[in-house]
Amino acid sequence: NAGVTQTPKFQVLKTGQSMTLQCAQDMNHEYMSWYRQDPGMGLRLIHYSVGAGITDQGEVPNGYNVSRSTTEDFPLRLLSAAPSQTSVYFCASSDPGQGINEQFFGPGTRLTVL
Amino acid sequence: QQQVKQSPQSLIVQKGGISIINCAYENTAFDYFPWYQQFPGKGPALLIAIRPDVSEKKEGRFTISFNKSAKQFSLHIMDSQPGDSATYFCAARESTDNNDMRFGAGTRLTVKP
Numbered sequence: 001n002a003g004v005t006q007t008p009k010f011q012v013l014k015t016g017q018s019m020t021l022q023c024a025q026d027m028n029h030e031y032m033s034w035y036r037q038d039p040g041m042g043l044r045l046i047h048y049s050v051g052a053g054i055t056d057q058g059e060v061p062n063g064y065n066v067s068r069s070t071t072e073d074f075p076l077r078l079l080s081a082a083p084s085q086t087s088v089y090f091c092a093s094s095d096p097g098q099g100i101n102e103q104f105f106g107p108g109t110r111l112t113v114l
Numbered sequence: 115q116q117q118v119k120q121s122p123q124s125l126i127v128q129k130g131g132i133s134i135i136n137c138a139y140e141n142t143a144f145d146y147f148p149w150y151q152q153f154p155g156k157g158p159a160l161l162i163a164i165r166p167d168v169s170e171k172k173e174g175r176f177t178i179s180f181n182k183s184a185k186q187f188s189l190h191i192m193d194s195q196p197g198d199s200a201t202y203f204c205a206a207r208e209s210t211d212n213n214d215m216r217f218g219a220g221t222r223l224t225v226k227p
Contacts, residue, residue: 040220042203042217092157108157
């Protein structure tokens with residue numbers, strides 16, 4: 001199993017550009033989430049999905065869109081990048097049926113918006 | 115405002131010493147308290163977790179102590195090793211809201227040989 005994979009690892013954007021961060025998992029997990037990690041802030045939840053076709057907002061959703069057409073994939077879209085979106089982005093997945101609902105994180109995407 | 119407050123921001127410990135990281139939370143509905151370990155360039159990985167029906171949980175050199183009345187919990191790393199050098203995050207969540215995990219700001223631990 002590859003676990004949770006994310007692409008790209010690094011990305012530099014100019015203000016106003018759009019892009020999609022890719023996330024895929026091969027563990028057949030129902031739950032998937034996107035977090036951003038900023039110095040001194042820990043990880044903050046952007047959007048999450050409890051299954052294919054179902055998404056919801058987290059703590060900091062503004063400026064981001066998501067969709068969940070399959071169990072495996074959960075892309076995060078930045079429609080018009082802003083310098084405030086410079087961050088490290090982590091995708092995570094979990095299986096609520098396993099009780100403790102451990103979240104498995106991907107390796108992250110480091111995004112810089114100029 | 116952060117619902118989970120973590121201290122210290124950074125910690126330096128000698129090899130063989132005890133590392134202690136503290137967290138405090140505000141929401142009394144939280145009932146799941148994990149600790150994550152993150153190495154540079156990697157995503158966080160679950161280290162150990164506790165529910166509020168117990169006051170302590172131990173796994174190898176790692177122990178969580180939980181004080182429900184004070185709304186505090188801490189991670190103790192016994193016999194700290196250089197390989198433990200990483201950033202540690204505490205977190206908290208309500209079981210009824212499986213995806214709304216609230217994280218502390220993180221503690222960068224350095225264990226000197």
